[in-house]
Amino acid sequence: MSEPASxxxxxxxxxxxxxxxxxxxxLKYFWSTDHKVIGMQYLLTGMFMALFGGFFxxxxxxxxxxxxxxxxxxxxxxxTEYNALVTNHGTVMIFWVAMPVLIAAFGNYLIPLMIxxxxxxxxxxxxxxxxxxAVSVVVIIASFLVPQxxxxxxxxxxxxxxxxxxxxxxxxxxxxWLVAVALEFIAFLIGGINFITxxxxxxxxxxxxxxxxxxxxxxxxxxxxxxxxxxxxMAGAVMLAFDQNLGTHFFDPKAGGDPILWQHxxxxxxxxxxxxxxxxxxxxxxxxxxxxxxKKLFGYKTILYxxxxxxxxxxxxxxxxxxxxxxxxxxxxxFTVTTVLISIPIAEMMFLFxxxxxxxxxxxxxxxxxxxxxIALFMIGGVTGIPLGASGSDIYLHDSYYVIxxxxxxxxxxxxxxxFTALTYWFPKMFGRMMNETLGQVHFWITAIAVxxxxxxxxxLGAAGQHRRIYNYNHFAQLSTPDLQALRILxxxxxxxxxxxxxxxxxxxxxxxxxxxxxxxxxWKGCTLEWTTESPPGHGNWPADQLPTVYRGPYEYGVEGRxxxxxxxxxxx
Amino acid sequence: MAGTMSEKRDLRLIHPAPTREQxxxxxxxxxxxxxxxxxxxMLFAGLISAYAVVRAGMPADAWPPPGQPRLPxxxxxxxxxxxxxxxxxxxxxxxxxAEGADKAVPPVLASLGLGAAFVALQGYEWANLLGEGLxxxxxxxxxxxxxxxxxxxxxxxxxxxxxxVATLRLRAGELTEHAFTALRAFWYFVVLIWPFLYxxxxx
Numbered sequence: 001m002s003e004p005a006s007x008x009x010x011x012x013x014x015x016x017x018x019x020x021x022x023x024x025x026x027l028k029y030f031w032s033t034d035h036k037v038i039g040m041q042y043l044l045t046g047m048f049m050a051l052f053g054g055f056f057x058x059x060x061x062x063x064x065x066x067x068x069x070x071x072x073x074x075x076x077x078x079x080t081e082y083n084a085l086v087t088n089h090g091t092v093m094i095f096w097v098a099m100p101v102l103i104a105a106f107g108n109y110l111i112p113l114m115i116x117x118x119x120x121x122x123x124x125x126x127x128x129x130x131x132x133x134a135v136s137v138v139v140i141i142a143s144f145l146v147p148q149x150x151x152x153x154x155x156x157x158x159x160x161x162x163x164x165x166x167x168x169x170x171x172x173x174x175x176x177w178l179v180a181v182a183l184e185f186i187a188f189l190i191g192g193i194n195f196i197t198x199x200x201x202x203x204x205x206x207x208x209x210x211x212x213x214x215x216x217x218x219x220x221x222x223x224x225x226x227x228x229x230x231x232x233x234m235a236g237a238v239m240l241a242f243d244q245n246l247g248t249h250f251f252d253p254k255a256g257g258d259p260i261l262w263q264h265x266x267x268x269x270x271x272x273x274x275x276x277x278x279x280x281x282x283x284x285x286x287x288x289x290x291x292x293x294x295k296k297l298f299g300y301k302t303i304l305y306x307x308x309x310x311x312x313x314x315x316x317x318x319x320x321x322x323x324x325x326x327x328x329x330x331x332x333x334x335f336t337v338t339t340v341l342i343s344i345p346i347a348e349m350m351f352l353f354x355x356x357x358x359x360x361x362x363x364x365x366x367x368x369x370x371x372x373x374x375i376a377l378f379m380i381g382g383v384t385g386i387p388l389g390a391s392g393s394d395i396y397l398h399d400s401y402y403v404i405x406x407x408x409x410x411x412x413x414x415x416x417x418x419x420f421t422a423l424t425y426w427f428p429k430m431f432g433r434m435m436n437e438t439l440g441q442v443h444f445w446i447t448a449i450a451v452x453x454x455x456x457x458x459x460x461l462g463a464a465g466q467h468r469r470i471y472n473y474n475h476f477a478q479l480s481t482p483d484l485q486a487l488r489i490l491x492x493x494x495x496x497x498x499x500x501x502x503x504x505x506x507x508x509x510x511x512x513x514x515x516x517x518x519x520x521x522x523x524w525k526g527c528t529l530e531w532t533t534e535s536p537p538g539h540g541n542w543p544a545d546q547l548p549t550v551y552r553g554p555y556e557y558g559v560e561g562r563x564x565x566x567x568x569x570x571x572x573x
Numbered sequence: 574m575a576g577t578m579s580e581k582r583d584l585r586l587i588h589p590a591p592t593r594e595q596x597x598x599x600x601x602x603x604x605x606x607x608x609x610x611x612x613x614x615m616l617f618a619g620l621i622s623a624y625a626v627v628r629a630g631m632p633a634d635a636w637p638p639p640g641q642p643r644l645p646x647x648x649x650x651x652x653x654x655x656x657x658x659x660x661x662x663x664x665x666x667x668x669x670x671a672e673g674a675d676k677a678v679p680p681v682l683a684s685l686g687l688g689a690a691f692v693a694l695q696g697y698e699w700a701n702l703l704g705e706g707l708x709x710x711x712x713x714x715x716x717x718x719x720x721x722x723x724x725x726x727x728x729x730x731x732x733x734x735x736x737x738v739a740t741l742r743l744r745a746g747e748l749t750e751h752a753f754t755a756l757r758a759f760w761y762f763v764v765l766i767w768p769f770l771y772x773x774x775x776x
Contacts, residue, residue: 121601193608200604201597227608231615235623239720248709248716250623256713258627265619 116204218283281418293360402462453494
């Protein structure tokens, strides 16, 4: 291996800049240790996986709206395929879209730029992280090509359904699914170590912890949550793989195993995972809201402590997923209390964002629209979660479409709106060109309206008692409810509109990348350090002798007595 | 009142004079390793808590299950001492590093030798237990034994391989102080988690 980049941060990139080493296309874009290139790799892979995982709901919602139809671009959906599609929609969207885009892509791209460093502290580990992730992408896609197709045991993979191929009917797919998820976790473990070490050790001179931009904090807190919670799930994944392939009985009650044990191991990871993706999204929203309100972020330290408190609390709520799994009712009481408690810090964070808006001179550019819609939609998601966190009402709502609507009102703002907020905001920095504002706003409005068209009907369906994970309601006399079919069709039509609108975005994205208006260094007049370098930044981010020094906090907008309404972090006075 | 408010605000905007000195309280390699070890500790916590849950769900006379072989407590106790000695030798190697990288090589080699002996004796124990009928499939007791001890063995073998390569670099004087500290930290993790596993699984 003859890679050019230095392992040690202290070397800097000055020497490289002098030579301006020419690399061929492969080395530059596939074997690079530059954090910006790796961020782009994650971003483009995540966008590809969003198309992959976004196609699945089109297929299974068409089946739900028009049972037995030959779905255009797919064909007739068999029950096994239906199971594989719903399972992998969840898996792909969380592990291969939300995490790579929100944490890995923007973490890699933004952390060194926002803290004034020339690269990550472990550039080669960073490249390894993406390579492991790329292998996991290949494995999850390959799981659809093996005999019997992709895993069909739901994204939560509860045994014995997931452990026994007689039940899930996907003997190859279930193991490949586990392997892919495990590889993905290894990639993010490596990435998280890099993020935290970089943010701790490579900050620009003068940058105190309270001068670190909120999104950097959020990505680091999310990485800590991920690292602290992923171990037990890895343990569970190994046990499940052994149950599937080596004939062990860890989760098989017939032979002395415990199926609830998997649920504990899964959700001990699974619930912090919600905050692993939520916190980076709120960090992104914080950056955008403060820039486009021209106002200091309200309650910087409160937001920070709130995020840390949420992170700690998120380790004590997991059993609210198991209220009807036969856990001790006294335990259900405890987890009801912790679950309802966790809505307090999150609500506090949302109100602090609204307080930031209050009295600001708000500019409704595309990123700001996305950020505001994040708050609106996420509030709906949060409020509708309370009946699920309370064990009494959860007994009725469990495994219904109400649950689906609730968590999509949280995950859609997080994964999709959070990504669009970040992409539209940092696009000029990443590609050196502006995106088309009109197209961006049209795309925003269609998406924001269509998503409500999908999930409000699902709330109604769920409250009416519709179970999730049913291939065809007409197969069950008790579940067959023709009067609700109109709502299912409405949700499906909204989904098709939503998906079609994304082509507007893709067009805008790729067109603007090559033909957009040239962007200046600081098109949004932001204060944070990434806006002080070229768009796009060169190798090493700043010339080696001009790495920035920090003199103040990241959100000094509208300071009295200055000519401009913003005061960048690196300007002495 | 308004005057004091704005004064306060101005004070908050002015920093202490920035310095160019690096702020590495913990060096990069060591901090990265600490984070990694934290994740590893949670992996073992997951395994042990799963084991504890299944064990607690069993009747007292069914654990270990009747008819299944008993684990060799004394033999593994001796083996535990070997591994702890290996950790001590590694610690001594760290102390010697200050006198020169080549001075650290003999204690590190001793540490690797003791570590390899630990892995070999555990392998011998596994072979015996398999011969006596304790397998991963025979009972949850056997499943958890091989899972937990095997996970530790995988860590030990991986650490031994990496440390062997590192020792070559140490002898050539190419291994940096911080990288050496980070690698030693991982070996301490492998050594120190073992008595806990021994207590939980064997005793």
